[in-house]
Amino acid sequence: xxxxxxxxxxxxxxxxxxxxxxxxxxxxxxxxxxxxxxxxxxxxxxxxxxxxxxxxxxxxxxxxxxxxxxxxxxxxxxxxxxxxxxxxxxxxxxxxxxxxxxxxxxxxxxxxxxxxxxxxxxxxxxxxxxxxxxxxxxxxxxxxxxxx
Amino acid sequence: xxxxxxxxxxxxxxxxxxxxxxxxxxxxxxxxxxxxxxxxxxxxxxxxxxxxxxxxxxxxxxxxxxxxxxxxxxxxxxxxxxxxxxxxxxxxxxxxxxxxx
Ligand SMILES: Nc1ncnc2c1ncn2[C@@H]1O[C@H](COP(=O)(O)OP(=O)(O)OP(=O)(O)O)[C@@H](O)[C@H]1O
Ligand SMILES: [Mg+2]
Numbered sequence: 102x103x104x105x106x107x108x109x110x111x112x113x114x115x116x117x118x119x120x121x122x123x124x125x126x127x128x129x130x131x132x133x134x135x136x137x138x139x140x141x142x143x144x145x146x147x148x149x150x151x152x153x154x155x156x157x158x159x160x161x162x163x164x165x166x167x168x169x170x171x172x173x174x175x176x177x178x179x180x181x182x183x184x185x186x187x188x189x190x191x192x193x194x195x196x197x198x199x200x201x202x203x204x205x206x207x208x209x210x211x212x213x214x215x216x217x218x219x220x221x222x223x224x225x226x227x228x229x230x231x232x233x234x235x236x237x238x239x240x241x242x243x244x245x246x247x248x249x
Numbered sequence: 250x251x252x253x254x255x256x257x258x259x260x261x262x263x264x265x266x267x268x269x270x271x272x273x274x275x276x277x278x279x280x281x282x283x284x285x286x287x288x289x290x291x292x293x294x295x296x297x298x299x300x301x302x303x304x305x306x307x308x309x310x311x312x313x314x315x316x317x318x319x320x321x322x323x324x325x326x327x328x329x330x331x332x333x334x335x336x337x338x339x340x341x342x343x344x345x346x347x348x349x350x
Contacts, residue, residue: 118270118271118272119272121270121271121272122268122270122272122302125302140332140333143302143332143333143336144336146302146333147302147304147333147336147337150270150302150304151304151305154270154271154304154305154306157271158271200341200342207309207313208274208275208278208306208309209305209306209309210305210308210309210312210341212305212308212340212341213304213305215340215341216304216305216337216340216341219340220336220340
């Protein structure tokens with residue numbers, strides 16, 4: 102059984118690109134209570150932006166749909182972020198996670214999952230074609246005993 | 250995203266200010282292309298010092314600008330790149346394709 106988080110936030114929003122900035126800023130503001138460094142906050146914002154942008158660009162390519170975002174704090178300063186959509190889904194997740202793989206044409210580079218992987222400690226992608234995608238990312242924020 | 254454009258001889262500097270994400274990417278690409286088409290420079294410097302956030306959407310913007318410059322027989326480079334954007338470029342290996350300072 103999974104432990105209960107000591108704190109969490111949950112947000113639902115429509116897949117409009119203007120919400121990308123809102124989503125990453127909301128998670129950064131929530132994570133501030135974990136006393137992260139600016140670098141750690143930058144990593145978290147980047148990973149959230151990648152996952153949310155994927156839901157906006159790929160999950161709902163020709164329509165607007167619901168995206169849900171949850172950020173939870175677990176023991177030992179562990180931050181978990183879950184981004185969920187109910188869009189088109191991914192047929193082959195392993196292939197989608199390969200660097201440079203993209204179905205997005207010239208406006209995308211196929212590096213989103215690679216960046217999420219390198220900026221976070223763990224990345225899990227679950228998806229079903231026609232049903233949607235759930236991206237779960239974890240990042241441990243270093244504990245600092247003395248002030249910075 | 251805000252833009253500042255200065256051209257000196259065949260060298261153009263475009264200063265970007267703001268957050269370069271998917272929401273801003275298309276407008277940024279269009280702004281860069283419009284400026285390059287108008288002046289046909291041989292060197293394009295993208296000044297990133299005012300970019301307060303960038304994700305993978307910025308990679309496509311930069312690579313497209315570089316391809317456009319190469320088609321003109323010129324080159325593109327980045328200057329003033331903040332740590333957050335630099336980390337994104339490095340994670341994606343883009344620093345091997347274009348000069349990032
Ligand atoms: N939420 C999603 N729903 C449907 N397909 C997705 C989703 N997320 C990713 N994909 C698929 O996985 C591919 C790879 O995603 P990734 O984020 O690595 O690259 P990208 O979005 O194509 O480009 P970049 O992130 O560099 O702009 C996408 O092109 C798309 O086909
Ligand atoms: Mg992506």
